[in-house]
Amino acid sequence: MxxxxxxxxxxxxxxxxxxxxxxxxxxxxxxxxxxxxxxxxxxxxxxxxxxxxxxxxxxxxxxxxxxxxxxxxxxxxxxxxxxxxxxxxxxxxxxxxxxxxxxxxxxxxxxxEEEELKVELIDRQDLLDAGLIAGPKAKQRRERLGIILNIGYANGKQFHKRLQKFRITAEEFARAVHQLFEEENNE
CATH class of the missing domain: 3.40.1360.10 (Dna Topoisomerase Vi A Subunit; Chain: A, domain 2)
Structure with a gap:
């Protein structure tokens, strides 16, 4: 390659x-x-x-x-x-x-990274709803979601910024969160 x-x-x-x-x-x-x-x-x-x-x-x-x-x-x-x-x-x-x-x-x-963002694609509430900020599994979930989305691990605030910078769409985010929850349910 x-x-x-x-x-x-x-x-x-x-x-x-x-x-x-x-x-x-x-x-x-x-x-x-x-x-x-x-x-x-x-x-x-x-x-x-x-x-x-x-x-x-x-x-x-x-x-x-x-x-x-x-x-x-x-x-x-x-x-x-x-x-x-x-x-x-x-x-x-x-x-x-x-x-x-x-x-x-x-x-x-x-x-x-995309510098100029016209629209916020994913908001903080989406992160809270997915259990990515606060809660017992938040850190592990951000780590796994960072792998699924190929954006790496970060704390809650930085993870939100990365989602924006890399223009992860709401649809991509939803698919990745769904995969995350499927994996958790299969453990």
Whole structure:
């Protein structure tokens, strides 16, 4: 699988994992202190080829994603579920631990944020009604729904923002929530 966009990752081990999964070029941020030189590289890559951000599913990874998105808002975002990025041998979470199949899936389902939203597609009440905000299973449900919709995990407020940024429609949301509830009923 050849990827035309540049893939932004955190480090060398992530690049190795990407190259095992796909034919692609990467830009390494070298951790969460994304410097001006790296941002300029990402900006140029976005203008010339496009960019997909694939960072670890943890706080530093989300911080990197946010820093880049604020500066270069047209990037695509690929997300790995935590269970796909968890090391089998040590308690380590990262892209470098993901299987080639998980990486290919995340890249195939990369989504672009949309800056100008004319209509709010899903409101906070929809999240409450689905048990995604408050309640004993809210965190687990957001995590599973993030996987189903390919938008990653976030807290309630950020999850709502992601639904908006990625323009998840009410119909897509309803289908995903239905799938979530079906899975819960089958447990």
């Amino acid at each position: 050849k990827i035309k966009e540049m893939i932004v990752v955190e480090g060398k081990d992530d690049t190795v994992a990407i190259k095992r999964a796909v034919d692609a070029d990467t830009i390494e941020t070298n951790g969460s202190a994304v410097n001006e030189r790296v941002l300029a590289q990402i900006e140029l890559a976005q203008q010339r080829r496009g960019v997909i951000i694939l960072t670890d599913p943890d706080y530093p990874g989300e911080r990197i994603r946010r820093i880049i998105s604020e500066r270069i808002p047209a990037c695509k975002h690929a997300f790995l579920p935590k269970r796909e990025a968890l090391s089998r041998t040590k308690n380590d979470l990262g892209v470098e631990n993901a299987s080639p199949e998980a990486i290919r899936y995340a890249l195939r389902h990369a989504k672009k």
